[in-house]
Amino acid sequence: MSDRYQGFASSPIGRLVVKNLGLPNPTALERWHDGAPLVDGLVVLGGDGRLAGSLCSVLDGLGVASATTLDDGARAKALVFDATGITDTAGLVALQEFFTPLMRRLESCPRVVVLGTPPEQRTGSERIAQRALEGFTRSLGKEVGRGGTVQLVYVAPAADGAIASTLAFLLSPKSAYVSGQVVRIGAHGGATTDTVDDWSRPLAGRVALVTGASRGIGEEIARVLHRDGVTVVGVDVPQAASELQTLMAELDGDHLVLDITAPDAPQRIAHHLREHHGGVDVVVHNAGITRDKKLANMAEDRWRSVVAVNLTAPELITRELLDAGVVNAGGRIVGVASIAGIAGNVGQTNYATSKAGVIGLVESLRDELTDGITVNAVAPGFIITQMTAAVPFATREVGQRLNAMAQGGLPVDVAETIAWFASPGSGAVNGNVVRVCGQMMLGA
């Protein structure tokens, strides 16, 4: 399941071949490990808006060093630009003035975050200028290279005090495979401040339900949430029961063996969570299947099973958990969509329908939830797992290269994104669909 091309490209002979033939040359991405600093280097701050005054102290609270200038000969690990003060299109030149001199002074795997105001909360010239930021960040994401990432974070004024957990994620190696994204904070209600007691175990004492937890992305979600202090209740089908039990024993978690499409699954899950854990704080709808065929050859059972597992089950389970009051205040509901649900894919009308529906689930719930409960989704691109190992070689090779990082992502990249949504500090992060795709060329 490893990326053989990347291994070849980083070998002595491979480096020569890649250089001479102009082939993609993927940078080995930095990933976070326990005990590592969130940002291994200096963050340079720029811009002049509502948030500029507090950025330094927010980063200080995260143990991250920042400055507004860069000494001669020094390099920056990350750049954060407050663009909330840009109120007309002439003001957009401030982006060029700040970024151009710094672009050649970045360390490898750099992070760039631009902060703006949700355009829909503004009118006239300011709305136009704020909307323009999207083109800037999406293009810079494709230019930055060397494993760098670039994001735009639209912060609603009511959520100005709730940006720390998002900066912690987007500036750290936890967001290794997330780039070119537009995140909205506070645009759909939610908390106005961050409430994290211990950044090293932000989810201590919480309970998470993770479906499809026995392997692949689900296994990694369970591991990362456990690392952050969660008691994980893993769910998987009877065929995967022994792997599930072994993993949950290792993580001091709990397990529930069932098919999430069974008619009584929502009630059984709700009952189990209430009786054994007193409720649930984080719900991750990860279980998913593919049954690819072009629509002309699509048998009904392929259509039905994919929609049932990937979409109807998450919808019904969420509804039951909410209606039965099993989701605790401050709860987090997380869907797992897919790039296919955004861009579409040959042979995947069933799968893409189900995954676009997961985005619909986020959109339908985000303005309805109360008690500080949020709903968000990840949309993974090409993540190296058993699911993608089944993809034919040529398609797999192209799928892995067609992104700004020229490589596939790892399950941990999806898991870290979910851990950010799940954090108690992410109460204002509501209604987002964040792609974990290395800024794939498809669909955006």
Ligand code: NAD
């Ligand atoms: P995987 O096949 O390795 O794991 C899926 C897990 O879900 C398995 O443990 C499986 O037993 C479980 N599952 C399937 N049907 C179930 C059911 N009816 N009830 C309970 N559990 C069930 O897949 P993965 O690659 O780890 O994918 C995880 C999620 O990420 C899926 O929703 C998938 O669609 C999504 N995704 C994956 C990729 C990728 O590149 N791997 C890309 C986009 C989205």
